[in-house]
Amino acid sequence: MEELDIESRLVKFYSSQSNLVPLHAASGHFATSHSHINYYIDLTSLKTRVDEAKEVAKLIESGYRGSNKIIDTIVCMDGTETIGSFLGQEFEDHNYMTINKHETIYVVTPEYNRNNQLMFRDNIARTIKGKNVLLLMATTTTGQTIRRSMECITYYQGTVVGVNSLFSTIDSIDGTKVDYIFSPEDLPGYEAFEPRNCPFCKKKIQIEAMVNGFGYSKYMSF
Numbered sequence: 001m002e003e004l005d006i007e008s009r010l011v012k013f014y015s016s017q018s019n020l021v022p023l024h025a026a027s028g029h030f031a032t033s034h035s036h037i038n039y040y041i042d043l044t045s046l047k048t049r050v051d052e053a054k055e056v057a058k059l060i061e062s063g064y065r066g067s068n069k070i071i072d073t074i075v076c077m078d079g080t081e082t083i084g085s086f087l088g089q090e091f092e093d094h095n096y097m098t099i100n101k102h103e104t105i106y107v108v109t110p111e112y113n114r115n116n117q118l119m120f121r122d123n124i125a126r127t128i129k130g131k132n133v134l135l136l137m138a139t140t141t142t143g144q145t146i147r148r149s150m151e152c153i154t155y156y157q158g159t160v161v162g163v164n165s166l167f168s169t170i171d172s173i174d175g176t177k178v179d180y181i182f183s184p185e186d187l188p189g190y191e192a193f194e195p196r197n198c199p200f201c202k203k204k205i206q207i208e209a210m211v212n213g214f215g216y217s218k219y220m221s222f
């Protein structure tokens with residue numbers, strides 16, 4: 001019997017923090033750039049549906065309320081720009097401090113250069129240099145992408161004042177706290193393995209798709 005495709009296997013899971021924002025996940029054998037996992041986590045609707053992105057933004061903001069954080073710039077990774085825009089609006093509505101001259105929050109996203117390094121062009125780098133930056137991610141398994149992104153922001157002379165990943169298996173990296181909406185506790189049975197210790201690989205079960213913060217791809221490696 002042929003296996004159902006990923007889309008039709010997606011099941012809804014809710015965060016313990018809110019019953020308004022569900023994540024979707026399909027079980028199977030998937031590979032990220034640094035690990036193998038038994039669930040593909042799909043955040044597409046949270047990232048692309050205006051109503052859900054707005055709810056996510058509200059939830060993220062509520063986690064920082066009263067923290068007296070100064071936030072000048074939101075750096076969006078993994079296609080989180082829609083959420084980032086609403087989040088900037090939430091921060092402004094709740095009178096978060098900013099050192100920006102125009103007292104508004106910047107929402108930006110880096111590029112990958114030819115060597116697959118993160119970079120900001122000069123016109124965008126101005127929104128990082130000397131600014132307090134909140135880093136927004138979609139999914140975090142090992143934290144390597146957070147580390148790379150933080151290095152990039154530091155290189156452009158920004159200060160990372162917060163890291164938020166919609167789904168995260170870790171709560172800190174290199175001493176920096178990682179805030180999240182969903183954790184493996186919200187996804188019963190979720191497991192991540194080092195590729196060489198992956199039980200699916202040991203049983204010669206094929207990898208179904210490559211996944212990263214953007215989503216999944218059956219035919220492309222990265």
Ligand SMILES: [Zn+2]
Nearest residue numbers: 036198200201
């Ligand atoms: Zn594997």
